[in-house]
Amino acid sequence: MNTIAERIYDYLKGFPPFNLLTKEQLLSVSKSVDVIYLENNKFLFEIGQPIANHFYVVRDGAIGLFRANNSLVDKCDEGDIFGLRALLRKGEYKLNAKAIEESIIYSISLENLEAYITSNADASQFLMASFASNIRAKNTEEEDFVETLQNSSEYAYLQTADYSKNPITCSINTCIKDAAYIMTETHVGSIIIVDDKKPIGIITDKDLRTKIATGKHSINDTVSCIMSSPVITYPETITIAEAQIAMLKHKITHLCITKDGTNNSELTGILSEHDIIVIRENNASALIKEIKRSRSAEQLKDIRQRSEKLLARYLEQDIPIDFISRLISAINDTITQRIIEFSIAKMDTKPPVQFAWLAIGSQGRQEQLLMTDQDNALVFEDVDEGKYNITKSYFLKLSDYINIDLETVGFKLCPAQMMANNPKWCKSVMEWSQQFNSWITTPDQDNLMLCTIFFDYEHVYGDKKLVNQLSESIFKSIDSYDIFLNYLGRNALLNPPPLSFFRQFLVEDDGEHKDQFDIKARAMMPLVDAARLLILSHKIKNINNTLERYEKLMELEPQNKDTFLFCIEAYKNLLTFRTTQGLRHNDSGRFIDLESLDKGNRLHLKRSFKAIKEVQELIKVRFKLSQLL
Template identity: 70%
Template sequence: MNTIAERIYDFLKNFPPFSMLSKEQLLSICKSIHVHYLEKDNDLFITGNSIKNEFYVVKDGAIGLFEEKTNSLVDKCDEGDIFGLRALMRKDNYKLSATAIEESIVYSISSELFEEYITTNSEASNYLLSSFVSNTRYIESDTSKVEKENEKILDFFEEQSADYSKNPIHCSEETSIKAAALIMTNKRVGSIIITEHKKPIGIITDKDLRTKIATGLISIEKPVSAIMSFPVITYPENITVAEAQIAMMKHKITHLCITKDGTPNTELTGLLSEHDIIVIRDNNASILVKEIKRTTSFIELQNIRQRAEKILKRYLNQQIPIIFITKILSSINDSITNHIIELSLKEMPTLPPTSFSWLAIGSQGREEQLLLTDQDNALVFENVSKEDYKNTQQYFLNLSEKINKGLEIVGFELCPADMMASNPKWCLSISEWKKQFKSWIKTPDQDNLMLCTIFFDFEFVYGDKKLVKKLSKSIFKAIDAHEIFLNFLGINALKNPPPLSFFRQFLVERDGEHKDQFDIKARAMMPLVDAARLLILSKGIDIPKNTITRYEKLAELEPQNGDIYIACIKAFKNLLRYRTEQGIMHKDSGRFIDLNTLNKANRLELKSCFKAVKEVQDLIQTRFKLSHFL
């Protein structure tokens, strides 16, 4: 036997997916593997190059994958690691450069071998599908919180459901080639499915017309059955992008037929093409985040945020879990804000006089802003001398004005209540912010409680994170010193009881612009938000301000009340999804709902959410003994 092939076999058999192949399959691959020796700093491929018909495995040493613009290391591949497979499946130019960061030996495996032995092995293929996202490793160097979070959750592309054409063009097998070509031309499509009793039996593409008709090999008057490719490859409606990519590579095709049960024996419901996958990729969250970093103007960022709206719609249609959608959109929003701050800093005449942090507050701070609504933000800067305070604050007010303007251009309207960092009230030093929060806590009148419900939900976005930690610590210290504050916050949390009247009817707005409409935010969502905030503050725990995260932590801390908190989580998820869908449908914030548009199922679903509101409010009234205050 080939001694080199045996040595390669002894190495690869220890690493998946090669360890999942039979000995005969793996030996067949090993006999055709090419071995590359790279000295340190040698390139295997560089950004922009056309992809080679192969992917790679590191035998010895280490290969770094570098981003061209910043020359930053985004992935390090060690012994047994695979790289270049995504590019091979993407069929596009290399997006990164592969460079030896130490003396290395690399094996290259052709796409033909991949198709013949790996995609046809169910265990190996399933491994690739399940690990396609998680096996991308990122080096956490001096990157921001946003960048780290993006790497964790945004590389979701291959696992999401593929967005395919729901109305595929089709014809019978007796249709003439000429008639089929005319249909394709009129419908402006590059393929047509041949069906029998609505079931797919074949396909014709532009390529078939070029190679079989334009060459004169077959008469255009013959039936489509003379040139159609068959049998077709079929998949069910929930096919993922990764499955589609692997299937197309495995069968060397560019189209997949989508049927009711994924077999050719049921009705054709869609068509997925290689072009569709490219479109999905161009409107993928991870792609948008990378594009954000390359933009040089607020208008470019506006275009990206509009594309994010399309992602939101697609994820809702695909029934992606709402908590995942919120993380995706929040990461995009944070990335946009980060870049706006960086662009604004470049426009300032000097560097910042001291360190600062940009904070998202309210729904933005809780990572619950899915739709484009108005801005809510604040700025905290490090303490400076009394003499320098005014000039320092003015610098950050000028910076904030640029940032707020940039966010407005992108699509986030200016806050009508002026809850923005460009307002001197909300652009303060760390000491002044501590005094402000202490004052609100010490004097919990209605106005101060309202401000607490907004500003307590702040989240670090950009700058010096240590300032945010100091601020959080001071808030808990102030609450400990004024325990009665929690009772007042509890009263505030009960101001909106379950939104049903004595006769079990929805409580609607009595007058004004939204008369007879249901306020899903104030009457259903905010009671759950307020309750979660109060209960987690009473525990003295500083965790992410997200409402669902708060209830999850409460369920962990109080298993005896776990059923209540789990019901609150379910209710909040349903309300958030419902409001988002309404907002997209009516092109507004989704806050006010016309009850006449609800069917019986919608009404029942909403009413079931109100039960959770009542249960958690009853718990609050008992725990904080609020009957003495009411």
């Protein structure tokens, strides 16, 4: 072995997964490693470049991985591996890799990955673990929704793969001609040969090309002559990352899915390389790209319907509800942004002044997972009195286009007309400031109700400075009328934990939903209202999401950490439960038939009610409300 290879061997053997290889395996890898020297600030690869057939290990120095805006995603120090996920994903690089100090890099080829690393069980297991730890660590950071989407395509590697659950099969005595006919009729590229429902071999389109079309075998031979055997099998819980590594390791394009993951149990599905490509194209990141390329509201409707399938898949795979919520909200926001662009193009002229579109209510809190009613508002720049009417007329017409297209996509028009095409909710900055001040200084029941809706607003499109001005004016009004928070606190206590004296669920007494449980009004909104009130009392701006509000409150009030953690757990459970019910019944999930719930679900709901009780007790004491109730 040459001196350079010896040095590489001595270095790599100190780091996983190389220390998990046999000496012979690592020696073979070391002999074919390319050594790359990079001066400070020099790029190894850049966004948009085709992904090289290599991954990399830092020998000396440090490599920074940067987004297009030059924000640092990760710093790779000595012994760190990078470029592996890109290698498995294929396509183009999505990050820049740049030396942040003078560096030496080891470049290791895909062939070495296949031959020595993924073929070693311990090393392969390490790669899987590194996928998980790397992605999960990133999801604990504060990220804006664009960063979340970038990470979502990586998070997808940990999802259970969505394999075909109706594999096409035949017996070992089937002739090749009949097998090819079955494949043609069923429009599939593979057929599994089974014996007593257990997979024993596979034929793919490639086999027909290379073994039949070339004349090596007759179409009248049996499938046993050309099938690949034994097949590679995995359990139904296989993740996308495991599937990709398995296909690399065995140089195949299909995996058989069986009940226990071995070829001695019943075949339940098949997973192809094409399936993995489809999964990648149906994650949140891919849908966002499609939205931005869309040309009509009808196209957006199809994408939004696909996002519901994505939502269902995420729930089935137990991906955290807060992560799901952010992704679906980002999709909703991007759809709205595209619709606004369509609508501006329909207008005779460009907007006369700056404006901003606001999502309010559940979408303003980034919690609108299902296709519920739309709630929105518009704020435009202050103008001279002489230009006011024509300016407002412009934005009302624009809002009408937007609301109609949102309805086309699937977001129903709000029955209460809380939409930007209503003159009440399409105002200048000054008018909005006056409106909020009026609600705050005259806190009757109607005004408090409007505050609970409009305080949860989120900038979706347009000039964010207008929204910031609005936020400043709201806090100024609250400061000048501080008893408002007491009124808001009393309002937050109007829905106590929804259990009767006999510990039974409080249900609707009459109407369309008689005897059903209103999970939104009776369980979710008390937690939403409490979080809003407490975060406002700390004068915290721009945190609208309920879970994020409680997380911030834990930081601000460590003495109440246990209560806020309880509220986070409860709200996640309620949000998951409502979303699951809505998908199951193809509705908003708001009203639940208690008879359909098992004992476990009832207990989970009742536990959530205890969180409501705890946080409401805290509010009573904080705002001295016991005597007002």
